[in-house]
Amino acid sequence: MPAPTYRTIACFIFLMNVLHFQRCASMQATCDTKLSDLKHSIAKVICPGGCWMQHSDLCGSDDYARGPLCLAAMHAGLIDKEGGYFEVFKSDPLPKYEGTKSYGVTSKSCFSASFTYSFQMKCSTKGNSEFSVTDVDCPSGCRSNYVCGTNLYNSNSSVCAAAIHAGVLKENGGTITFYSHGGQSSSKGSTKNGVSTQPCDTFLKSFSFTRSNDCFRSCQNEGKCLSGINAEFCSCASGTEGKDCAIDINECTSGTHNCHQYATCINTVGSFQCSCNANYTGDGVECEANFCSANVGLCKHNGTCSDNTTAYSCSCDLWHTGERCGQEKDHVIMTTARNWTDARKYCQSIGGDLATWGMRNATVRNWIVTNLLQTQPAADYWVGLDDIEHEGVWNYIDGFPVTENNTDFNTGEPNNIGGPGLYNADCGHLNQIYTYKMDDHDCQRNQSAICERF
Ligand SMILES: [Ca+2]
Ligand SMILES: [Ca+2]
Ligand SMILES: [Ca+2]
Structure with missing residues (x-):
């Protein structure tokens, strides 16, 4: 023992x-x-x-x-x-x-x-001591153990093999003192005193056989000078490399930055910065879309703007459409079935009335039939004309009288018949079985309607 x-x-x-x-x-x-x-x-x-x-x-x-x-x-x-x-x-x-x-x-x-x-102490004992200064007794025969770095060694290296490499220990062992340091961006491999060391990338902890006292080498970018038995050298701060730590590592081009995919990496001496791209906010490491708040008025006509990862979307009110709600809509379909009077109240509640001028204009009427009406399920659509006041005298609700020229009644209509046994038909609708030509029908029937902007 x-x-x-x-x-x-x-x-x-x-x-x-x-x-x-x-x-x-x-x-x-x-x-x-x-x-x-x-x-x-x-x-x-x-x-x-x-x-x-x-x-x-x-x-x-x-x-x-x-x-x-x-x-x-x-x-x-x-x-x-x-x-x-x-x-x-x-x-x-x-x-x-x-x-x-x-x-x-x-x-x-x-x-x-x-x-x-x-x-x-063994030859394979590594240099991750918790002390800034450590004395150890090395055994003999440590030359072939793994070492990474030169002057400054990765703490994963064999202390005794590194000591032979550094020239502070003979092959037959002895007492050495080593010093712990912080991380290092990289350290080169080399062969000295019969020991070959590996190059190493960034590591978190290192050690050397030198102190930082009485050191006169000028190390740039906050590099630390370490003085050894035979030489002085620089321990570079992260983000720099080279003999005097004068070389900046370009994290942006080397891909070692941690900027978000929607950020721009800006290289700086000794470091780098991340800046969120236009329409994104955050610290650059995390960037969130903010198209809506970065672009006031993105959605027109009080449309509601919402951000998603790569773009925005507008939710438009009933009377507007288009990507940014810039397009006005003259007609809105009421899909809930209601009688003629309640359908009219609904259209008024959303800022319009049952369709009148659109029904008198053949071009508009055909556009509505082609683009807005649903053929499934079968549906007829209330519009704004009636003969409620005087049977047989048809007028639009905006005051215009119904004429053969302005209204496309189906052949044989209006006939005051709303269907089998319904002999009181006073309200106008587009009838699907007449390929949406005009027809008179029982005002109490619940069906869809075409609302129109004033
Ligand atoms: Ca840099
Ligand atoms: Ca009638
Ligand atoms: Ca009829």
Whole structure:
């Protein structure tokens, strides 16, 4: 079992004295904390006393696959029943984990695991430390582990292989210090000191073996200068790239912007902006159609405007039609069946009356018959003429007398017959069986009507 290192003991003493010392910041575990609760690859933990369990799922020896964190540290001999401080490292899974009895704690054997948890740094341990400055002891033989980047490494990289690449660690291992940084737009791959690294795209967390103090390289666009053992380099702010962070990334042409499909992307140095297109409102990431409010009077004649995703639509009043309700309608069909008097009241209620001038004009009348009347279901249509006052004397309700020239009665009409047995027909209608020529009919019959604008 590895003995606690001098550094571990030193940190513990600092913590006991309640001194703030960044490298010793640590996680306070409970007896229930699992190895799988560790979020970072490198963690520093304080366990309470009394974490004694006869039965647990602790699996492995030296390298553990799962189980209670504090019990694993006891099994490894790092802490005793009184609890204590230790460092724990996450690395790649192994094919098998052997169970043993050690320091009075029994562990099981198991095969599958997501990670290996150990109390010593491994070659595959990644650099996502929760600390801004971290000291670790690297083993030997880490040259072939995965690393991404140059100078500034993706936190997904092996710390020890990156350290060899950066020239701060020899092949046979040793102690190194690394520094955590924020995200990076990209980092190039390269081969140095026998380690080949991959290029990497945007990543959220990075590390280097350099500090940002005492650095004289001028980094543009808010890039941060990092000084190393052999060189100084720039850690670029997102949206810029290049040696000195002088190159703007054009998010609009590279397709990495998040502007809405109805917005325009505007490239800026170090960033980009989204602006909703005409007839859309929003922050550019979300754009909603506002054709109606952006274009006052879009729908004419008090038509109701409504937006949909890509256009607007107008809902017109009874007397208007067309895409923008710009077209006037002279005739409106009443489809609810009513008697002649009630049909007339309905037409007046919507601002018109039963049709008169349209019936006297053959062209208008034919247009109505062709375009407005429904042949199914069979329907006759009240219009505005009658002989209610004097039987046999027909007049239009607007005062014009009915003549042979202005009214197209069917042959034999008006005959004062509204149908079999109905010998009192005083109201005019267009009769479907006469191909909508004029006829007289019983005024009490309920049927459709043609309303007309004054
Ligand atoms: Ca840009
Ligand atoms: Ca009559
Ligand atoms: Ca008749």
